[in-house]
Amino acid sequence: MxxxxxxxxxxxxxxxxxxxxxxxxxxxxxxxxxxxxxxxxxxxxxxxxxxxxxxxxxxxxxxxxxxxxxxxxxxxxxxxxxxxxxxxxxxxxxxxxxxxxxxxxxxxxxxxxxxxxxxxxxxxxxxxxxxxxxxxxxxxxxxxNTYALVTTAATGVTRLSDYARLVDSDPNAANTCLGTEFSVRQDGFPGMARKYGIDAGRARKQIMQDALVFTAVANGTCRFGSVAATDGRIQALHLKLLDDDLGFFPKxxxxxxxxxxxxxxxxxxxxxxxxxxxxxxxxxxxxxxxxxxxxxxxxxxxxxxxxxxxxxxxxx
Missing domain, CATH: 3.40.190.10 (Periplasmic binding protein-like II)
Incomplete structure (x- = not known):
């Protein structure tokens, strides 16, 4: 087209x-x-x-x-x-x-x-x-259009607090794809890591273009990924938004x-x-x-x- x-x-x-x-x-x-x-x-x-x-x-x-x-x-x-x-x-x-x-x-x-x-x-x-x-x-x-982390139903993780514990106990099981801006913004991963007590150095991360995160999570390249909550691909690829249970992400x-x-x-x-x-x-x-x-x-x-x-x- x-x-x-x-x-x-x-x-x-x-x-x-x-x-x-x-x-x-x-x-x-x-x-x-x-x-x-x-x-x-x-x-x-x-x-x-x-x-x-x-x-x-x-x-x-x-x-x-x-x-x-x-x-x-x-x-x-x-x-x-x-x-x-x-x-x-x-x-x-x-x-x-x-x-x-x-x-x-x-x-x-x-x-x-x-x-x-x-x-x-x-x-x-x-x-x-x-x-x-x-x-x-x-x-x-x-x-x-707030930030969020997504995963698939297979991980069984539903909250960011659970994700943080998984990073601490088994970093490989919490392999995360991060969009370029999200990876460095204070309202992105660095700030989220501080809020949820995540050791950012321990987390296993892959940095990529935002558009690639969706398919990377859907096909299992990463178990979690950063997205914008209003993106139409979340529903289309059957991804699940993790609950921001500590209320970190801004409006x-x-x-x-x-x-x-x-x-x-x-x-x-x-x-x-x-x-x-x-x-x-x-x-x-x-x-x-x-x-x-x-x-x-x-x-x-x-x-x-x-x-x-x-x-x-x-x-x-």
């Missing part, structure tokens, strides 16, 4: 911290319940995302919605890594993107202790990032992120995206992710068709 040009195929020429690449929106859409707005007519808006399925889908939702409203949208989806997207937003190369509240609180703002409920975490990151960096978090979605609700100056100049963006964000439940995003990662559809097609089905835009 033809691959749409995902705007930053690490052509991502870096100029200082800036990204000097971009492309047009990959599919044409027209207005439906989202109507053209005079205030956005011809306004140049660059939309970004990170480089995994869910983020690409979320980026395209923004792009198609703002295109239907009359904006001149530039596609910078598929940026490699959270920090690269963050730098692009701070330096004005990306105007709007969906990001995750836990990522903002811990990775961008340097906090070590997450807020235990979604609303509280959103308010905390909203207030702190606005004060420190002039970044506005808006339109939090119900979806919570990762998706929310729209913009520079406050840009949001103030174009308040219509938040107005357009709010009803879309409200519909993004875990069930919804798992279904959208599965269409890409299991059924082989393109993220842009999946995002557009979902918006069409709900009457936000029309396909052209």
């Amino acid at each position: 033809r691959r749409f040009a995902l705007a930053l195929l690490v052509i991502g020429v870096l100029s200082g911290c800036g990204l000097e690449a971009g492309g047009s929106v990959p599919l044409r859409v027209g207005p439906a319940s989202i109507r053209p707005m005079a205030q956005l007519d011809g306004v140049r808006i660059t939309v970004g995302s990170k480089d995994f399925t869910e983020q690409n889908i979320l980026g395209y939702l923004i792009e198609f919605a703002l295109t239907a409203a009359g904006a001149q949208v530039r596609d910078l989806t598929n940026i490699t890594g959270s920090n690269s997207l963050r730098d692009a937003q701070l330096h004005g190369q990306v105007d709007v993107a969906y990001d995750y509240t836990g990522t903002g609180w811990i990775n961008y703002l340097g906090n070590e202790t997450p807020i235990p409920d979604s609303d509280g975490q959103f308010r905390a990151v909203h207030d702190a990032d606005l004060a420190a960096h002039g970044m506005l978090w808006a339109d939090m979605a119900p979806m919570n 990762y609700n998706a929310a729209l992120v913009l520079r406050k100056s840009f949001a103030d100049a174009h308040p219509q963006i938040a107005e357009i995206m709010a009803p879309i964000s409200r519909l993004l439940t875990n069930e919804t995003i798992i279904g959208l992710n599965r269409q890409v990662d299991v059924d082989g559809r393109e993220p842009a097609e999946v995002a557009r068709d979902w918006l069409v089905a709900r009457g936000f835009v029309t396909a052209r």
